Amino acid sequence: YPWGYDGDNGPDQWHKNYPTAKGRHQSPIEINNKEVHYDRSLLPWFASYDPGAAKTILNNGKTCRVVFDDSFDRSVLRGGPLQGVYRLRQLHFHWGSSDDHGSEHVVNGVRYAGELHLLHWNPKYSNYLDAVRRTDGIAVLAIFLQVGKTPKPEMKRILEEINAIKTKGKEAPFPNFDPSILFPKSHDYWTYHGSFTTPPCEECITWIVLREPIIVSSDQMAKLRSLSKNAENEPDLPLVDNWRPTQPRYFRMVSASFL
Ligand SMILES: NS(=O)(=O)c1ccc(CCNC(=O)Nc2ccc(Cl)cc2)cc1
Ligand SMILES: [Zn+2]
Helix, strand or coil, X not given: CCCCCCHHHCCCCHHHCCHHHHCCCXXXXXXXXXXXXXXXXXXXXXXXXXXXXXXXXXXXXXXXXXXXXXXXXXXXXXXXXXXXXXXXXXXXXXXXXXXXXXXXXXXXXXXXXXXXXXXXXXXCCCCHHHHCCCCCCEEEEXXXXXXXXXXXXXXXXXXXXXXXXXXXXXXXXXXXXXXXXXXXXXXXXXXXXXXXXXXXCCCCEEEEEECCCEEECXXXXXXXXXXXXXXXXXXXXXXXXXXXXXXXXXXXXXXXXXX
């Protein structure tokens, strides 16, 4: 069912066709220092990604997504709050129409210009679709994009491909890419149980939200905003503001790996 981010098919309407969107474990949420619980038993997380697993980059009209070969434990995330390894399946972005907003999670009232999500699934389940129906099926590593003067050169590779996927449905080969080059120095994180931030909003995600943002330039954000949500032969509609507002935390604990 067609859903979007504005007006009559926007986030406040999603629950009409996707009732889970009104659940008790929805994402994103506000992360506020005074409500976070430092958990010294939380382990560090590790990503071991094979650059050869990267396949293609595409514009699906909702975001810019890079997909990886997840047919075996080739690129995995482990540790942190996770039991066992989770297979990297795809990464994508959320961003705003200007640099002062665009992230999905909000930290002590701060909205970042964007947010990078790396989605992993638990191979103890027979396939991705099965994992999506399990509370421990998916793990998303979330990294904030902050606009600054000294952008991370590693972002260039992704943004160079944007011209090849301007409109919805466009896809381009994206070989030899290890997304861990995008990671910030610190591995400090918050973790909580939540959902996909887009319909059907299944509540199957262990969120690992990094405290340290990565720095991108305003030009790099403008590059993301140059994507269109329409197909090639349709009137141009900028692909911007593809973020869901924060959802009620209810009785969920947000744990921090750091003091
Ligand atoms: N912003 S986020 O990280 O929460 C997030 C990550 C991934 C999605 C897509 C979830 N949906 C999906 O992947 N559906 C699907 C895919 C393949 C088959 Cl074969 C069937 C169904 C939505 C939000
Ligand atoms: Zn996302």
